Amino acid sequence: MPVSVYLYGLLGSFFDGLQIGAIYGLMGLGLTLIFRVTKIANFAYAEYVTYAGYAAALVAAALGGPAAVVATLLAAVAVAAAVALASDELAFKPLWHRGATSLTLLVASMAVGFVLRYSLLTVAAARNLLELRVELPRAVLFTVGGIANFTTVHLAALAAAALITGGLHWMFTRTKMGKAMRATASNPTLARITGIDIYAVRRLTWLLAGGIAGIAGLVYAYHTYINPESGWLMLLWMFAAAIMGGFTFLGTLLSGFILGLTEAFVGYILSITLGVGTEYNIVIALVALAFVMLFRPEGLIRLESYALRRRA
Amino acid sequence: MAEVAALSGLLAQIAVLFSAYAVIALSFNIEFGFTGIPNFGKALFVALGSYAAGSITATVLLNQLRGMLSEQQLQQIAGLGGLEAEGMPVYCTGGARNLLGAAPQYIGMGELMLLFAATAVIAMILGGLMGVLASYPALRLREDYLAITLLAFSEIFRYITYNSPWPVCGNAGLSGFPHPFTALGLRGDVAYAMLMLVILVGVYLLVDRLTNSPWGRALKAVRDDELAAEVYGYDIARVRMQSLIIGSALAALGGVMVSFYSGSAAAANYDPKLTFDIITAVIVGGTANNVGAVFGAFVIALLSVMLNPSALNIIGITLPEAVARALPFTKYVIIGVIILLVLMYRPQGVFPEQPLNTPVVRKAREYVERALHRLASAAGGAAPRAAEGEGGQG
Numbered sequence: 145m146p147v148s149v150y151l152y153g154l155l156g157s158f159f160d161g162l163q164i165g166a167i168y169g170l171m172g173l174g175l176t177l178i179f180r181v182t183k184i185a186n187f188a189y190a191e192y193v194t195y196a197g198y199a200a201a202l203v204a205a206a207l208g209g210p211a212a213v214v215a216t217l218l219a220a221v222a223v224a225a226a227v228a229l230a231s232d233e234l235a236f237k238p239l240w241h242r243g244a245t246s247l248t249l250l251v252a253s254m255a256v257g258f259v260l261r262y263s264l265l266t267v268a269a270a271r272n273l274l275e276l277r278v279e280l281p282r283a284v285l286f287t288v289g290g291i292a293n294f295t296t297v298h299l300a301a302l303a304a305a306a307l308i309t310g311g312l313h314w315m316f317t318r319t320k321m322g323k324a325m326r327a328t329a330s331n332p333t334l335a336r337i338t339g340i341d342i343y344a345v346r347r348l349t350w351l352l353a354g355g356i357a358g359i360a361g362l363v364y365a366y367h368t369y370i371n372p373e374s375g376w377l378m379l380l381w382m383f384a385a386a387i388m389g390g391f392t393f394l395g396t397l398l399s400g401f402i403l404g405l406t407e408a409f410v411g412y413i414l415s416i417t418l419g420v421g422t423e424y425n426i427v428i429a430l431v432a433l434a435f436v437m438l439f440r441p442e443g444l445i446r447l448e449s450y451a452l453r454r455r456a
Numbered sequence: 457m458a459e460v461a462a463l464s465g466l467l468a469q470i471a472v473l474f475s476a477y478a479v480i481a482l483s484f485n486i487e488f489g490f491t492g493i494p495n496f497g498k499a500l501f502v503a504l505g506s507y508a509a510g511s512i513t514a515t516v517l518l519n520q521l522r523g524m525l526s527e528q529q530l531q532q533i534a535g536l537g538g539l540e541a542e543g544m545p546v547y548c549t550g551g552a553r554n555l556l557g558a559a560p561q562y563i564g565m566g567e568l569m570l571l572f573a574a575t576a577v578i579a580m581i582l583g584g585l586m587g588v589l590a591s592y593p594a595l596r597l598r599e600d601y602l603a604i605t606l607l608a609f610s611e612i613f614r615y616i617t618y619n620s621p622w623p624v625c626g627n628a629g630l631s632g633f634p635h636p637f638t639a640l641g642l643r644g645d646v647a648y649a650m651l652m653l654v655i656l657v658g659v660y661l662l663v664d665r666l667t668n669s670p671w672g673r674a675l676k677a678v679r680d681d682e683l684a685a686e687v688y689g690y691d692i693a694r695v696r697m698q699s700l701i702i703g704s705a706l707a708a709l710g711g712v713m714v715s716f717y718s719g720s721a722a723a724a725n726y727d728p729k730l731t732f733d734i735i736t737a738v739i740v741g742g743t744a745n746n747v748g749a750v751f752g753a754f755v756i757a758l759l760s761v762m763l764n765p766s767a768l769n770i771i772g773i774t775l776p777e778a779v780a781r782a783l784p785f786t787k788y789v790i791i792g793v794i795i796l797l798v799l800m801y802r803p804q805g806v807f808p809e810q811p812l813n814t815p816v817v818r819k820a821r822e823y824v825e826r827a828l829h830r831l832a833s834a835a836g837g838a839a840p841r842a843a844e845g846e847g848g849q850g
Contacts, residue, residue, distance in 0.1 A: 185600045235796055242800065247494055247599040251739065252799050254732055259792035266785040270778055380608055387604070424619060430612045437605040438593055 149291070150416065156292035157408040163298045165404020166305035167364055168429075169397035171378060172385035173308055174228075174356035176396045179386065180316075181329045181349040183246055187253040187379060188231055191260035192354050194375035196224035196361025198264065201276035201370070213280060221358035228354025229347065231256050237346070257376065265372040278366040297367050304359050309397040312356075316393065325349060384433035390443020399444065403429045461642055462770045468642075468649035469717075470761045475652035476714035478753035481737040482663045482746060483706035488735075489744035489809075490667055491699040492679035493594050497606030498734050500613045501704040503726035504586055505579035505711025510630040510721030511623045512575045514547035517559045517633065524562055533558050544621030545630075553632035560639035568636040576712045583708025584701045591697040607728060618723035629722025638719075645717075652713050656750075659706060664746050666702070673812065675699055676744070729788070733760070736795050742805025751806060756791070763787045 171193055178186045200220040207215050235256050239249060268274055287293045316322040327335040328345045336342050364370060364378070384403055389395025411425040436444060480502055487493045495501075522530065534551030546552055560568065593605050617624060624630040636651075637644030666672055677685040678695045686692055715721045737756045742748030761767055765780035775783065798805065811817075 185604060238800055242803070244799070244803075245599070247603065248799060248803070250494075250600050250603055251735060252796060254735075255792040255795040255799075257792075258732065258788040259796075262785050262788040262792070266782040266789065269785060270782050380611055383604055383608075387601075424616070427612055427615050430608050430615070433608050434593075434605055434612070437597060437601055437608070441597060441601055 148289070152289040152291035153412060153416070154409070155288055157412040158405070159292055159294050159298055161405035161408030162401065163301045163367070163404070164407065165401035166301040166397075167360065167367060167400070168378075168381045168385045168403050169400025170301065170305040170308065170356070170363060171360040171382040172389065172396040172400055173305075173312060173393060174353035174360065175382050176386045176389065176391050176393060177312065177349060177353045177356065179391050181325050182232075182236070182240070182346065183329070184236055184249045184253060185246065185383075186236075187250065188257035188260060189228075189253075189353070189357060190375035190379040190382065191257050191264075192224040192228050192357035192375070193361040193364065193378065194261065194264065194370065194372060195227050196220040196358040197278070197365035197370045197374065198268075198273075198276060198361075198372075199223035199358075200278045200362040201365050202273075204278045204280055205276075216278060216280065217359070217362060220362040221355045224358030224361060225351045225354035227260065228350045228357065231260070232346070232350045261372055261376055268372050274371050275369050276365065276371070277369045278362060280366060282366075297363075300366060301363050304363055305397055305400070308356055308359065309393050312352075312393040321345075321348070380433065381429050384429050384436075387433060387441070388436045388444050392443070395443055403432060406432070459770075464646055465642055466761070466767055466770050468645045470757055471649035472652050472717045473714065473761060474754050474757035475649075475656040476710045476717075477733065477737060477757050478656050478750045479659050479713065480707050480710035480734050481741070481749040481753040482659060483703040483710065484734045485738050485744065485746060485749040486663065486667065486675070486706075487699055487703040489738060489749070490672060490675040490679065491696060492599075493696060493699060494599055494603040495590065495594075495606055495700065495703065496603040496728075496731055496735070497590065497608075497610035498707055498731040499726040499728060500606075500610035501583050501586055501590075501707035502711035502714075502730060503610075503613065503617070503723065504582055505708030506715035506721040506726065507617065507624050507711075508579040508582050508708070509575045509712040509715050510633060511545070511547070512578060513571055513633045513716075514552065514556060514630060515545075516571055517556055517563065518547060518552060520563060520567075521555055521559060530555070544625065545623070547630060548621060548625035548628070556632045556634065560634045565636055565639065568634065568638075572636050572712075572716060576709055579708040579712045580705040584705040586708075587700040587702075587704030588697060590704065591693075591700045594696055594700060595693050607731070610726075610728065610731065614723050614726055624721045624723060627724065629720055629724060631718075631720035631722070633716075633719050635716040635719065648717060652717075655709075655713065659709070660746065660750065663706070667744075667746060668813075671698075673814075732788075733791070736791050738805075739795060740798050740805060742807035742809065744809040745805065745807045748805050748807035759787055759790060763790075 174192070175186060175189050178184055178189065197220070199222075200216045203219040204212055204216045235252055236249060239252055244252070282296055284293045284295050285299060314322075316325065324335070324340045324345050327338070327340055328342045332342050335345075361370075361375070364374070381403065385400040386396050388399035388402070389397070407425045407428050410428055414420040414424075480498065483501075484495065484498055487495045525533075533555050534549075535554050540549065547556070590606065590609070593602060597605060618627055620626060635644070635648050637647040640647060667675070674685070674690050674695050677688065677690060678692050682692055685695075711726075733756050734753075737752030738749050739752070740748075740755060741750070741752030763783055763786060765775055765783055768775060768783075
């Protein structure tokens with residue numbers, strides 16, 4: 145085969161790596177927000193993404209025409225935000241009031257995740273809804289050599305990730321609400337004494353994180369078929385992105401890109417040289433996560449502290 | 457008669473699952489309850505034991521059959537599955553499965569028993585070695601990060617073994633190897649369940665002994681206050697590593713126990729759900745309480761077996777079709793709700809951790825009680841009622 149085919153292939157894996165990296169980053173953002181403000185390593189977050197994907201897919205299937213895009217987006221965001229807020233009000237906040245440690249909260253979030261996931265699975269199995277996709281129009285925006293395609297899915301993933309990351313970073317570093325969130329995170333009692341309504345901050349955090357999960361779920365279900373376990377299967381990637389990014393928003397997105405591109409390139413190169421299938425791709429992200437945890441648990445990327453220090 | 461047979465099969469299944477879960481829960485309790493290491497990669501160590509059991513047993517049995525039978529007989533038993541293996545272990549072929557199924561006819565119970573014991577020992581050694589590896593992150597990370605890291609390790613291990621034909625045939629899984637009493641049919645299953653209960657009793661006595669020894673108190677000291685433990689001369693790294701080695705070896709034993717019963721070792725079974733089962737067992741039963749871990753394992757085993765339409769049929773409950781189809785999925789909804797309720801309303805579990813009860817502590821408590829009693833009689837009946845708990849946390 146001519147060399148140019150491989151080059152196109154590489155460009156194609158670059159596009160796909162960007163896309164999946166944006167999805168990892170996008171999913172990781174809500175996780176980062178929750179961890180930053182409430183110190184919960186929230187395993188149930190994956191389920192918010194799944195619920196949003198299901199809501200989006202069902203609404204998109206029920207409606208047609210241009211209104212479907214808006215309705216799908218609203219449905220995904222509303223469902224995920226509602227589930228996120230409910231899980232905090234019913235499980236995490238009561239535990240936090242009882243003085244639960246971070247590990248207890250982690251176990252609780254696994255339990256919440258199991259309840260949510262298997263409730264969905266029970267319903268989906270009974271109704272035959274085990275494979276769903278958001279059926280919105282898809283199109284190739286531009287193509288290079290007919291091999292490397294840039295589609296509307298790529299655009300949606302990248303645009304959503306970039307906008308939300310920018311928005312969160314701006315909110316956290318430049319607005320009063322961001323300051324209140326940081327204050328609540330570092331010392332809830334002191335924050336309360338200075339007049340911050342920490343419960344309102346907490347509610348807003350969960351609603352926002354749920355909304356992000358909603359958009360992530362919509363994009364993911366637009367990208368591929370989902371089932372009730374899809375979110376759970378993505379969870380370790382979300383954690384990989386968030387932890388590598390040191391639980392900062394820009395860091396999470398960048399780590400998502402690093403993970404996605406590494407997976408795509410290494411997978412592509414292995415498959416054309418050694419003929420190794422893509423099924424080992426997933427191991428790359430997990431190994432990266434393990435290494436970061438072992439050798440640099442504070443995260444690789446520390447852009448936000450620079451941004452804050454400059455303004456201080 | 458058929459009903460009795462089905463019922464005893466069900467009981468055997470519960471007993472085996474309970475014993476294996478209890479052994480794993482006891483091992484998790486050593487790490488999590490007593491030492492404070494959240495080993496959320498438990499599934500990895502269980503899987504390791506199961507893989508060791510499956511691959512060793514299958515290899516040894518196939519070799520023995522090759523030695524005993526003529527080529528013609530071998531081909532006849534292997535049937536259409538054949539014994540040709542390319543890029544995968546021989547025991548993954550369909551023919552090997554037929555041969556393994558026929559193995560109890562040619563190989564005696566004593567030999568199979570020996571094989572079981574040998575694989576159990578090897579699995580425990582492998583588990584212990586893996587525990588040494590796991591202690592590397594366990595010394596460096598704080599709790600929640602450690603939990604995620606170990607969970608990631610167990611997922612890496614699962615993905616690799618699920619996709620590679622080594623050691624247990626990838627996504628199909630290695631299956632069909634017999635347990636020592638397979639030749640006896642149903643009675644053999646019951647006998648195997650008895651054996652498992654005996655092993656559980658042995659493990660329980662061992663763990664109880666260990667956790668009530670000075671070593672067990674060292675574990676608690678490391679858990680409660682690392683700095684203080686270090687001041688008193690404990691080598692924290694060493695204590696944590698020992699805890700992980702023993703915990704992991706026992707977890708591997710649990711894997712051996714469960715995989716001989718089903719005759720299968722498949723990567724698909726060892727996902728974080730198993731780890732979550734064990735976490736639930738220990739938290740519901742009571743962290744740092746061995747009776748609690750066993751109790752929790754019983755609850756989980758009962759739920760796992762009974763939330764199944766066919767199992768409910770045996771005890772005379774018939775469900776409508778739609779409910780029956782959804783029933784297996786409800787297990788984790790129920791477990792999730794249970795664990796949330798326990799964490800909120802009884803975080804210490806059903807059986808809370810007991811205060812230390814060494815001879816010295818007992819003596820001290822008796823002495824204090826006697827002194828208070830004397831004081832009370834001297835004061836003329838106005839007894840202070842705060843005699844309890846004094847010297848309890850030696």
